[in-house]
Amino acid sequence: MSEGTMTSMEMRLAALLDIEDIRQLRLRYSQSLDSGDIDGLDRVFAVDALVEVTIGAMQGIDTIKAGLAEAYRQFDRDGRNHYPFLHVIANHQVALTGPDTAEGSCYLVDFETASKLDPNPLLLLGLYHDRYRRIDGAWRISETRLDVIWPSADPSEDTA
Numbered sequence: 001m002s003e004g005t006m007t008s009m010e011m012r013l014a015a016l017l018d019i020e021d022i023r024q025l026r027l028r029y030s031q032s033l034d035s036g037d038i039d040g041l042d043r044v045f046a047v048d049a050l051v052e053v054t055i056g057a058m059q060g061i062d063t064i065k066a067g068l069a070e071a072y073r074q075f076d077r078d079g080r081n082h083y084p085f086l087h088v089i090a091n092h093q094v095a096l097t098g099p100d101t102a103e104g105s106c107y108l109v110d111f112e113t114a115s116k117l118d119p120n121p122l123l124l125l126g127l128y129h130d131r132y133r134r135i136d137g138a139w140r141i142s143e144t145r146l147d148v149i150w151p152s153a154d155p156s157e158d159t160a
Helices: 008-035 038-043 061-075 155-159
Strands: 045-053 056-059 085-098 101-112 122-135 138-150
Touching: 008 038, 008 085, 008 101, 008 122, 008 138, 038 061, 045 061, 056 061, 085 122
Parallel strands: 045 138
Antiparallel strands: 045 056, 085 101, 101 122, 122 138
């Protein structure tokens, strides 16, 4: 059925299903990264995606996977190969901007589980800003930027 023949209710349901599929991308990202399933990121990002996070900017799925695999290795200080960090996603908002595009944002609460000198498990608080594209019938993150809210780049701001 084409959009021209869909009822208002069918259009609303299709939009809700798209939004839920997009929200699942963030959950899949967290699960894949936290568990070390780096190949699982193929089901999250577009092949040409741009990712800007604390470890820097990465363009293209191969570069993204290599960068995130290295981050996983660095945070796995105990060598457990088992959840050295936990990315908790909340307040995920998604707006469809076209039939195959969308934008969104969500909160990130990032915990470290590997041993470290500071016993506080909180690594950072942030806000993801995303762009999504439907590619071959599946939603993918085409661009994401992490805005770190805490700790700030200027340590004096964290004590104010």
